[in-house]
Amino acid sequence: QKEVEQNSGPLSVPEGAIASLNCTYSDRVSQSFFWYRQYSGKSPELIMSIYSNGDKEDGRFTAQLNKASQYVSLLIRDSQPSDSATYLCAVNGGSGNTPLVFGKGTRLSVIA
Amino acid sequence: GAVVSQHPSRVICKSGTSVKIECRSLDFQATTMFWYRQFPKQSLMLMATSNEGSKATYEQGVEKDKFLINHASLTLSTLTVTSAHPEDSSFYICSANGGNGYNEQFFGPGTRLTVL
Numbered sequence A: 001q002k003e004v005e006q007n008s009g010p011l012s013v014p015e016g017a018i019a020s021l022n023c024t025y026s027d028r029v030s031q032s033f034f035w036y037r038q039y040s041g042k043s044p045e046l047i048m049s050i051y052s053n054g055d056k057e058d059g060r061f062t063a064q065l066n067k068a069s070q071y072v073s074l075l076i077r078d079s080q081p082s083d084s085a086t087y088l089c090a091v092n093g094g095s096g097n098t099p100l101v102f103g104k105g106t107r108l109s110v111i112a
Numbered sequence B: 001g002a003v004v005s006q007h008p009s010r011v012i013c014k015s016g017t018s019v020k021i022e023c024r025s026l027d028f029q030a031t032t033m034f035w036y037r038q039f040p041k042q043s044l045m046l047m048a049t050s051n052e053g054s055k056a057t058y059e060q061g062v063e064k065d066k067f068l069i070n071h072a073s074l075t076l077s078t079l080t081v082t083s084a085h086p087e088d089s090s091f092y093i094c095s096a097n098g099g100n101g102y103n104e105q106f107f108g109p110g111t112r113l114t115v116l
Helices: none
Strands: A004-006 A011-014 A019-025 A032-038 A045-050 A054-058 A061-066 A071-076 A085-092 A106-111 B004-007 B010-013 B019-025 B032-038 B045-051 B067-073 B076-081 B090-097 B105-107 B111-115
Touching (some): A019 A085, A019 A106, A045 A054, A045 A061, A045 B105
Antiparallel strands (some): A032 A085, B032 B090
């Protein structure tokens, strides 16, 4: 059974701080890793994809992947109240017609 | 990014009626789509994988005769909740594989179903 683990939170950070969200996965052969943001009452939105070890930066977001440790993280710099949401880590190890395995999500609260 | 739409966004129906939800990929072809259900304050739950031109694959515990899935074209999958009951009230969300080889899934905006 493929599993993706996330701390459920809530993670509270002050406005302007760096928020660090972490995720571990069980399937060593996983190839694709994603972070989704879900606001309350809305559907998930893809914010970052990462496929190789190291860091990938996109604006205020940085995804980090360490396949040896089976660990994925998302850093949000200069956190804003509008970043308050649930962040879902997702992993795919199969072909395009296999579903992603989602973690249960970490709730982030950015305090103004 | 790829755009996925859903219709309707919200539906209220009486117990015992059937409700059809459409999921469309607007700017790409999706051979595979996925249907999820999410209850308030709970995690996404995968219901089924919908493959164009073939039968859907349902997750364990999901009644295929109650949740009918049809993926008749490369841009449209439908979910029909048959004989809906109040316990079927939930947020139904579809997603589609973007087709770029990286298995990115893009979600539709979701359909909120309320069964009275």
